[in-house]
Amino acid sequence: MTDHDVARRQAGSNAPRSFLSRALTRAYWALTWERLWPRLSLLATIAALFLAVSWAGVWQMIPVYGRVVVLMLFAGAFSAALFQFIRFSLPNRRQALQRVDASSGVAHRPATTMTDRIAGGANDDGSRMLWDTHVARAAASASRLKGGTPKPGLARLDPFALRALVALLLVASFVAAGGDRWRLLKSAFDFRGAIASANYRVDAWVTPPNYTGRPPVLLAGMRAGEPLKDAAPVAVPAGSVVVIRASGVTLDIASRGVTEAPTEEGAAKPVAGTTEHRYTVGASGTITVRGAGREIVYAFNAIPDRAPTIALAKDPEPQARGAVQLTYRIEDDYGVTKAEATFAPKTARAKARPLYGAPTLGLTLPQARTRNGVGQTMKDFSEHPWAGTEVVMTLVARDEGGNEGSSEPHTFVLPQRPFYKPLARALIEQRRILAMDAEMRDRVARAFDALTIAPERFTPEAGIYLGLRTIHQMIVRAKSDEDLRAAADRMWQMALAIEDGNVSDAEQALRAAQDALRQALENGASEEELKRLMDNLRAALEKYMQALNEEMRKNPQAQRPLDRNAREIRPQDLRSMLDKLENQARSGNKDAARAMLDQLQQLLENLQTARPGQQGEDGNDDMSALDELGDMIRREQQLRDRTFGQGQDQRRQGQRGQRGQRGQQGQQGQQGQQGEQGEGQQGMGDIQRDQQQLRERLGKLLDELRKRQQGQPGQGGQQPGQGGDGSNPLGEAEQAMREAEDALGQGDAEGAGRAQGRAVEAMRRGAGNLAQQMQQGGPNGQGPNGQPGRGQARANQETDPLGRPLRGRDYGDDVTVKVPGEIDVQRARRILEELRRRFSDPGRPQLELEYLERLLKDF
Structure with a gap:
């Protein structure tokens, strides 16, 4: 086979043709895209710009005629781009072959060569052989033929990349338009108001929310044949509704900063031929109204509805029977409609x-x-299981606009009903422990098991013992929280039965009647309902008073002595108060009726009645401790006087001894001086022994007070007589007595006197602090049951005709009497110390020493 035959066979094979066909297809599509994409991009850019302008609300910001002009510009630009798109033509085969030859990078145009034919005149064998060889060489490079990638050349047509800016505006306006996209798009073709009507009217006004109590505000309108008035900015409450009503003209309204408001339910529909538009002013903004070839702009400054403020006017005041009185101040710009306290x-x-x-x-x-x-x-929180727990209270106030304000958190002990019988108090304590944490059920069960030890000695009543065992079994066998709550309720009922007997049932019925009446006043009950509830309250109050009288007859020895300044409440006073309450409720004066009901509750809370065991031993123990401390102060003052007198004797003996040594040079003078010194040391020893006994007595008293306070809830960390600054005056007094003992043992009368003076002053401060703690019921201002201290009433009773406490003169200063300030006390102390220093100087003249002794005699 000749070389010519081989070349012809390679040129006519299918493989090169296949490579060429694929390359031509790719080149064809690349050329098509390069011609089509710039035209499509221009059309898409104009359309995207139109959508971005529409969704941005531009059509509502320009007048109707300006809107027509801008639409014509968009239409012209879109028509020009569409004309360019119509002129689009597809590439032909020759252009595709040229693209393949240009993209392949192979010399001598192989793609074109493979598709060419030899001219008709060259039919000789030599020319044919040469042509076949040329085609075969081109076919050999067919595998390297490429159609190339599309290159539309947009960067050359749009060197500033404006198409990217339009795409960004489209995305931003799409998100900002939200659900109003279709409405904003249609507004581009809304040409209402372009033609003026012969007779038209446009009215506008602002309706503030009802809860603000403000009247509507009229806005400037438009009338046919009347000049437009300037619409000044209007300050309106946030949430106000702007109403624009037009007749005889079609309006074009554009808003900024305000939103369209739906028509209120039940509102009257506009009459025929009238259109109405509503907008809500949530923030400052404008509404532009165009119609009849005229334009008016309403500007609004929204006045925000401030959140209400609420705060305690004073600390919560616990009442005698476990209730708490809250006094608070409320402020709001439009008025508070609801307030509550959260814990x-x-x-x-x-x-x-x-x-x-x-x-x-x-x-x-x-x-x-x-x-x-x-x-x-x-x-009254006495029945709530949280009573007696330290809580954080926050007051919350709400207005009709939905705003909410709260106070600063306030920490206090939630008042609880006082229980004076030990067993009732123990039941309430275990009930509180179980209510605050159900996981403590085992501990509470063990406590009840311990309460039933030796029933013949501690719980001789069979009913009480059986009740304790029943509660114990309820806790042990409880399978759910509901069972544990039933056990806690049983503890409360049993504690009331132990403490009050029949009074507790009447008291619960009275509180229920009060709560029902208060709820009816809040809900605006009918006159018949109020009359029925008032009758229930009268009956409950009558039964309560009967139960109290019965309890007083059963326990005459347990009645408390009444304060001579206390107000006596007679049955007719209570009946008169109930009559006034009913008249105010039936006349519609709900606020006065609620205030009268609160006054009645406070009166019943503070009612002085008989309670068994209310005069417990704690109050007597506290007062006896104060009496004993006052006696110690007097004894320490006496020891100080004796020490000072002994020091004066020593100084006189020393002076006489020195004169005796100068006048008598002998052993007899020295023996007399030694005898006098021995007598002085013996006197110091007696004072030291008395000082030690007094210190030990103070130590025993401190131990008893600490044990007593540790047994009371919330007072374990409080020291007896501790001051508000954290100091411990009684402990300081004990230390000063110890220093006085040491000084007396060394014969230092001056040092012992100073230490004894500090002890007296410290005991006086400690006694005053202890008396204040007793009056307040402890460091937290409450007694063992969360109530005010019982010493307050006794202290108030023991006053002189001028109203000053009599007991204050025994152990501390009377806080009701003006006393010298700290500066005066310090100045007097410095003068006294200077007098004593000069008197102890034996080198001073005898006349001066005698004068100083007379000055110091009373000290």
Whole structure:
């Protein structure tokens, strides 16, 4: 086979043709895209710009005629781009071959060569052989033929990349338009208002929210044949509704900063031929109204509705029977419509599981819608299991606009009902432990097991013993929190039965009647309902008073002595108060009726009645401790006087001894001086022994006071007589007595006197602090049951005709009497120390020493 035959066979094979066909196809599509994409990009850019302008709300910002002009510009640009798109033509085969030859990078145009034919005149064998060889060489490079990638050349047509800016505007306006995209797009073709009407009217006004109490505000309108008035900016409450009503003209309205408002339910529909538009002013903004070839702009400054403020006017005041009175101040720009107090435990175990939720307290408002005022609310938390727990209280106030304001958290002990019988007090304590954490059930069960030890000695009554065992079994066999709550309720009922007997049932019925009447006043009950509830309250109050009288007859020895300044409440006074309450409720004066009901509750809370065991031993023990401390102060003062007198004797003996040594040079003088010194040392020893006994007595008293305070809830860390600054005056007094003992042992009368003076002053301060603690009931201002201290009443009773406490003169200063300030006391102390220093100087003249002795005689 010749070389010519081989060349012809290679040129006519299918493989090169296949390579060429694929390359031509790619080149064809690349050329098509390069011609089509610039035209499509231009059309897409114009369309995207139109959508971005529409969604941005530009059509609502320009007048109708300006809108027509801009639309014509968009239409012209879109028509020009469409004309270019129509002129689009597909590439032909020759252009595709040229693209393949240009993209392949192979010399001598192999793609074109493979598709060419020899000219018709060259039919000789030599020419044919040469042509076949040329085609075969071109076919050999067919595998390297490429169609190339599309290169539309947009960067050359748009060197500033404006298409990217349009795409960014499209995305931003799409997100900003939200659900109003279709409405904003249609507004481009809204040409209403371009033709003026012969007779038209446009009215506009602003309606503030009803709770603000403000009247509507009229805005400038448009009338046919009347000049437009300037629309000044209007300050309106946030949430106001702008109403624009037009007749005889079609309006074009554009808003900024305000939103369209739906038509209110039940509102009257506009009359035929009238259109109405509503907008809500949530923030400062404008509304532009165009129609009849005219334009008016309404500007609004939204006045935000401030959150209400509420704060305690004074600390919560616990009442005698376990209630608490809250006094608070409320302020709001448009008025508070609801207020409440929320509670949370101050401290709790990390995994605690409370059986009961936090108590809630709805606060009474001074008026139905309070803008500025002080309110009071009294609530009885004695039955709530959280009573006696340290809680954090927050007051919350709400207005009709949905705003909410809260006070600073306030920590205090939630008042509880006082229980004076030990067993009732133990039941309430275990109930509180179980209610605050259900995981403590085993501990509570062990406590009840311990309470039933030796029933013949501690719980001789069979009913009480059986009740304790029943509660114990309820706790042990409880399978759910509901069972544990039933056990806690049984503890409360049993504690009341032990403490009060029949009074507790009457008291519960009275509180229920009060709560029902208060709820009816809040809900605006009918006159018949109020009359029925008032009758129930009268009956409950009558039964309560009967139960109290019966209890007083059974326990005449347990009645408390009445304060001579206390107000006596007679049955007719209570009946008169109930009559006034009913008249105010039936006449519609709900606020006065609620205030009268609170006054009645406070009166019943503070009612002095007989209670068995209320005069317990704690109050007597506290007073006896103060009496003993006052006696110690007097004895220490006497020891100080004796020490000072002994020091004067020593100084006189020393002076006489020195004169005797100068006048008598002999052993007899020295023996006399030694005898006098021995007598002085013996006197110091007696004072030292008395000082030691007094210090030991003070130590025993401190131990008893510490044990007593450790047995009271919330007072374990408080030292007896501790001051508000954390000092411990009684401990300082004990240390000063110890220093006086050491000084007396060394014969230092001056040092012992100074130490004894510090002891007297420290005991006086400690006695005053201890008396204040007793009057307040402990360091937290409450007694063992969370109530005010019982010493307050006794201290108030023991006053002189001028109203000063008589006991204050025994162990401390009377806080009601003006006493010298600290500067005066320090100055007097410095003068006294200077007098004593000069008197102890034996080198001074005898006349001066005698004068100094007369000055110091009273000290």
